[in-house]
Amino acid sequence: MTAAKRVAQFGILTSLALVLGWTERFIPVAQGIPGIKLGLGNTILLYAIYMMDAKSSVLLMLLKVLVTGFFLSNIGGMLYSLAGGVLSLAAMLLVKKLLGNRLPRIGIIIVSVFGAVFHNIGQLSVAFFTVLYRAVLVYTPPLLVSGLIMGVLTGVVAKYTLRALKYYDDRPAKKKENPDA
Amino acid sequence: MRGIRITVCIVCIAFMLLPLSGCGQDNAIPTAAPASSEPAATTGPAPETAEPPATPSEAADAPATEELASSPESTKRMPFILPTVLPDEVAIYIGNALYTVVPFDTPDVIIVDQGDGRVNEITLDGEKVYMSHSTCEGQDCTQQEPITPENYQDRLVLLNYILCLPNQVTVEYIPEREE
Numbered sequence: 001m002t003a004a005k006r007v008a009q010f011g012i013l014t015s016l017a018l019v020l021g022w023t024e025r026f027i028p029v030a031q032g033i034p035g036i037k038l039g040l041g042n043t044i045l046l047y048a049i050y051m052m053d054a055k056s057s058v059l060l061m062l063l064k065v066l067v068t069g070f071f072l073s074n075i076g077g078m079l080y081s082l083a084g085g086v087l088s089l090a091a092m093l094l095v096k097k098l099l100g101n102r103l104p105r106i107g108i109i110i111v112s113v114f115g116a117v118f119h120n121i122g123q124l125s126v127a128f129f130t131v132l133y134r135a136v137l138v139y140t141p142p143l144l145v146s147g148l149i150m151g152v153l154t155g156v157v158a159k160y161t162l163r164a165l166k167y168y169d170d171r172p173a174k175k176k177e178n179p180d181a
Numbered sequence: 182m183r184g185i186r187i188t189v190c191i192v193c194i195a196f197m198l199l200p201l202s203g204c205g206q207d208n209a210i211p212t213a214a215p216a217s218s219e220p221a222a223t224t225g226p227a228p229e230t231a232e233p234p235a236t237p238s239e240a241a242d243a244p245a246t247e248e249l250a251s252s253p254e255s256t257k258r259m260p261f262i263l264p265t266v267l268p269d270e271v272a273i274y275i276g277n278a279l280y281t282v283v284p285f286d287t288p289d290v291i292i293v294d295q296g297d298g299r300v301n302e303i304t305l306d307g308e309k310v311y312m313s314h315s316t317c318e319g320q321d322c323t324q325q326e327p328i329t330p331e332n333y334q335d336r337l338v339l340l341n342y343i344l345c346l347p348n349q350v351t352v353e354y355i356p357e358r359e360e
Binding site: 034077080138139 | 274276277318319321322323324325326337338339340341342344346347349350351353
């Protein structure tokens, strides 16, 4: 992959993460409850983990946190997002490594669930130190359950997205081969 | 054999002492009740007994007589300590530090200005408490359902709390409780 292509790929993925994060605001899951959301931005990280390498996924996560923080929230929001992002990416990479080639059909969904749950754990741990801890304790079980459900949904989305992408990735290669032949 | 005998003896003694100790408790209640009921009636249920003289003059005699009938029972049930009932309150926190505590049933608007542009406005209208205004970006806190004495146990996700994460402001509804 050339440097230009790599830059373009990162640009597209980061902007896609931004757009997905923004679009999510219009999908009301639990009105007014911070943290309970679909987490479609995670599909981008799942793409990076499965289609690129670990290093790229870390870079993409940092880019996503920075850009989303600048455009959609502020420094405080960025801190939450960074804690969630770091923890979720670490969990996802670890689970993917542990799973290896086992469970090829639902592997990505399991990885996604771990990502979502650990994202919420990261955010809760920041909240635990910044707002009233009693309120955070009340808030913890529903947030983890929501992470579980949303993780499955995001994982399913990512699974079919990746399948489609792989299909389109293969197609131009075949087309290129044809004129040469 | 000897060990068994000793244990049987201990169990028998224990069974003999059990009703005795129970009797002791039963006896204690009536003896202590008259002594404690009089001073307690003046201090403990003062806010409740203050109302009946006002209500019969307006209309209802029946509730007043009911209360009079029920009040000796309640003193019998709680012979030693009559718990004072604390009214429901609203506590506001910035981070983990308490900012203020206000009574729930007095209408009020509390403005929490942290001096760095972060301002939250909490409204109490006597029946519910809610975040009426916030300078935070997400505005999640203003969309959270108002807390009432009826819904605080099964309110969506946050129960008796209103959370503004960006401004680090928490509103806690403290229900009516016994001291």
